[in-house]
Amino acid sequence: MGVTGKGKSSEEVPSRCFRYNSPVVQVILIGFICFCCPGMFNALTGMGGGGQVDPDAANNANTALYTTFAVFGILGGGIYNLLGPHLTLFAGCSTYVLYAGSFLYYNHYQNELFAIIAGALLGVGAGLLWAGQGAIMTSYPSEDKKGRYISLFWSIFNVGGVLGGFIPFLSNFQKKAGNVNDSTYIGFMCFMSFGTFLTLALLPAHKVVRNDGTRAGTLKYSNPRTESLEILKLFMNWKMLLLVPASWASNFFYTYQFNNVNGKLFTIRTKGLNNVFYWGAQMLGSIGIGCILDYSSQSKKKRGYTGVGIVALLGTAIWGGGLVNELKYNGKNPNLDFMDSGVSYAGPFVLYFSYGLLDATFQTLVYWMIGALADDSQTLSRYSGFYKGVQSAGAAVAWQLDSRSTSPLTELKINWCLTSISYPLLLILVAFAVHDRRTVAIDFEAGMGKGNGAPKNNMQM
Template sequence: MGLDNEAQANKGIPSKGFRYNSPVVQVILIGLVCFCCPGMFNALQGMGGGGQVNAQAVNNANTALYTTFAVFGILGGGIYNILGTRLTLLIGCSTYVLFTGSLLYYNHNQHQLFAIIAGAVLGIGAGLLWAGQGAIMTSYPTEDKKGRYISLFWSIFNLGGVVGGFIPFISNYHRTAGSVNDGTYIGFMCFMGFGALLTLTLLPAHKVVRNDGTRVSIMKYSNPTTELLEILKLFLDWKMLLLFPASWASNFFYTYQFNHVNGKLFTLRTKGLNNVFYWAAQMLGSVGIGYILDNGSQSRKKRGYMGVAVVALIGTAIWGGGFANELKYNGKNPNLDFKNSGASYAGPLVLYFSYGLLDAIFQNLVYWMIGALGDDPQTLSRYSGFYKGVQSAGAAVAWQVDAHKTSPVAELVINWCLTTISYPLLLVLVALAVHDKPSPVGNFEGDMGDEDESVKR
């Protein structure tokens, strides 16, 4: 060990360079876990109807999924505080494999019951996974790096959707109609199984050390009674009430985008290719909004205002373009193909790409807001769980709205209104709850590429 590293060690400051217990490594690991599990799940969902010709069974399975997700999303933070990082995430990820297996079964037997039960089980697991993920992503970074950490996670996570989009594209390249083949589901299950095993590589929060030598948290596992009381308090917390409309809207639009845009306008193989662009747009959007929300030349409150304004302007433009597209096709199924449709394919592809961009900047903004409301993993796991729970309740309603044959134009207008309502409430949240809080040791997150300021001291 060199003199500089030895001096750091004597002061209790970790040496520079790669450290397995650094916040950035742990955020990358949880990103890879989500790459394999919800990332692949998103790619499958993006096919429209889970890759099935008749979306009814998958709509019902998704309703069961998001109903239990709504409950366990809210309870997930408390469960995470009791079970700890690895066990919570291992249980959560295992349920993704079961759900995809149920669609493989449905491909042969056309029986809904297994898919619906597997969807309900996945909702439980997803609630656990996302509560743990939210705690890691929002509590490990310092205040000035939260936007960057969130965009780092979001990029890795959505790379799963990009890679996952190639699975149905390649395996169904010579098919232009029908359900996806068995190999598509088996490929997704392999990735998801690996993601479940990858959760075992994550460290407990109290073992994660920042570059200044401080630990992220001294985790004291809670008990069920305490957690239940703390969760119930969230429904009376004015900050969570202001966040409620954005949480409700943040997955509501998936049903419309997947079933009525990608699911209805394109051929089977083109749907998979479109998902590559949709999830790539998520990566670009997360980097862009992360830059705005971490702009060090502005106060945190100003960054919050700027973030809401940017998302509102972009969102309004994209929903307006979507409305024009709906009026053009008016519920028709033109079966656009990336090879055969020429210029007719370009416009709807750009629209679908833009929807992915909007999803990323909208959700990254909400996560940044949550991260600005606290610092410790226990509190932020509850906040993240509340967000995912409300988000999933909205999604459950959205899948049933579609199952009841609501017109595509009506679904678009509902989504446009929901996201628009959330913007002024987010501005109020920034005004009342987001404050500048200087770090006691300055900028010490050298593992994100900055020079280690703590060594200079």
Template sequence: MLGLPRYYSPMTQVILVGIVCFLCPGMFNALNGMGGGGQVDRTTGNNANTALYTAFIVFGIVGGSIVNLFGVRWTIAVSGLSYALYSGSYIYLNHTGNGAFTIAAGGILGVGAGILWAAQGMIMVSYPREDEKGKYIAIFWIIFNLGGVIGGILPFAINFHSDTDSLSDSVYIAFVVLECLGAAMGLTLAPPAKVVRDDGSSVVLVKYTSAGKEAAEIVKLFLNPMMLALIPMCFTSNFFYSYQFGPVNASIFNLRTRGFNNIFYWGAQMVGAYALSFLLDNQRMTRRKRGLIAFAIVAVFFNVIWGGTLKQQLKYTHGPLPGGEPTDYPGGLIDFLQHGRAAGPIILYTLYGVGDALYQNFAYWLIGSLTNDNQKLSRYSGFYKGIQSLGSVVAWQLDAKSVSYLDQMIGNWVLLGISLVPMLYVVVTLKDHSEDALPASAVKGGSDDVYGEPGSKARSATQLSGSDKAQRYEI
């Protein structure tokens, strides 16, 4: 009979951070997936997302250094509260019609999200062994996207018999409660210095940092050839959310069906992540071969679904407008009970979720393949989310400025094609083992072992000076 994993095991920590993201970013994704934060007028939601991702650009890039300096527990816990603030701001919007607070809350959320995702990325890709990274990414992705599924059920159930076009206060209150719980869950995480893999190796390889060092390392990110090559991938990785949630979900489906769609969208992410993990961790193939096959799957899948999207997009030009004008989609808004009309668009929307999981899980695996150093990976993850947020700023403003749906759709497809070329370059340069990886035999002894910079000789805690011991990565 299988027992529960140890508290200080990487698996437990990845599950815990998955639960945090299930309750915080997962709920945000469900709300965002409704289009315009669940409001009939998407202007405030789009502008709030612009503020969010503008702040996210900066705090995504510096978020890894903030986590390295202050630790994972309190940074994640405090950051989680920014999600609750954002969801709660829509209650104010419902009653006043004033979007200023929601837009400001979006900016605050951008600060919190940048830090939270840097910590999450570090935990997810640095804690497991090299041969387990695909599995750990998938486990996190499944738990995280369960939040989107539950978050889709809430508006679907609460608004099932409602004829309104905007979400009710009760839906937003439910999101706030769950997100506060997620923030509290951040305090259950263990300090990285205490996390020990099943083979006895410590997850912490580098333990010395300062504000000056972190500032220098942030600058180096923009001089790193691999990071520069991955910029198009990072920029594109969330760009499609604006189009999928607005011009598609909010424009051709009625309110309850938007929630219904999100159940399948985020559920499909769980399936896609799980399926890809078997390939990414297949030790019968070299890492480069696994990367090439995964790359081919991502490239073909995305081109197919964008081809299907083009066929659908040519049928309409706009969704419901604030003045009361209905969508020009043939037959009006789709309800999930209209099986003949609903089946094709809902299946396509579900496939968007599969594609998102394939792209982002592959992206994280690529980043995790560059190093096993947890401090570097916190910075790499923050860099990924920061550049990703730059793309999101552009995407949300395209919809906010009423750029035609067809142009938004073509822009998404073109950006995907551009991102594939440098992504392929990174894949073909992959090595079977990261250069800074330490063999298991060198890291026995758990969290009492302390290591210097990558490549240096492992030293036990008893061999360090008192000042060195004080600098251990006890966060």
């Protein structure tokens, strides 16, 4: 048994859900932070090759990024527990600005080394940011609102990708080929800088009060020895091991989708427009699956089964459509433009839109699973860090596979296999690890004799 916060008391404020110290406001804040930093990063990488004609610099920078991300994703939860949200997230977000700046530099000097170093540093920063984000998003909401809050975060976060898609689309509207211009990278840097300073507005878990009066966490900070031991235990935790294939797959497909679908099939201005709809699809997907995971049944276990089933069917259909598209173009560069008439643009556009839908439903499902495994922010920061670490290791391998001229068809088959392997393992996780938590009122008066004046306390099993 673990106490996750104080029992109901005079702090109960059910009618004021938009208090600054409420979970929903804090989730909205972390959503806007990710809107500005990883949201803009997603828009940048979504163009394929970081907006460059030759994707080698971006591939190598992303390999360095996801290699360090794999390490600091796993360590990030422990660092967050030691330093708290302000230092951890501020340090993490600042590295996004440097990364965008490295491509501005590359536009002028074609120096790949700076981009690779910036990518490696961004991997460190992203590990810190996403561990903190995962802890906030999965531990601050009450048990019955986690799906909705994850969807709320995902929607705000992906507005960054939508808006970020407009930046290269508008600033390169007259171009159909070549690199994106300097103003594109400068626009990304401005948003990322704002997001970095917005991290200072977040509240630590012990100051966040839910509507029922319980707090999201305690003030107690951890220590390096405890965090080191707890991180090592994650590699022997059967629940985390069942999540490994889903974690590995969840960013692996970005390389194929960005470089070999959006990057190869479309003109430069159309790539930006496509990203507007790709990240817009993510908003729709996260809202849809979030509602299913919260409302489809009173039983959390049944909701988990339903969620896995829907995502599995959606994924199979979309990857099947991707195979048909890949066989049609077979690595060609047709330079499709949104002004083209007929179905030549429409088919690949709908496919790319569907890939965004699948990404959001898949990742929202995994985050919901993680949130169902624990309640306290310290444990969930470690679980989220483990997820992002394994996810990033998979992404590092994917970017290197692409840089070594692996055929797009082979990449598609690998992605389809990885996501398909994940579904039965997630079903096992639902069966044995997802439970409906019972709130048990412990009446000290009954247990210790009437008249002792001891208060009742609510504890979660």
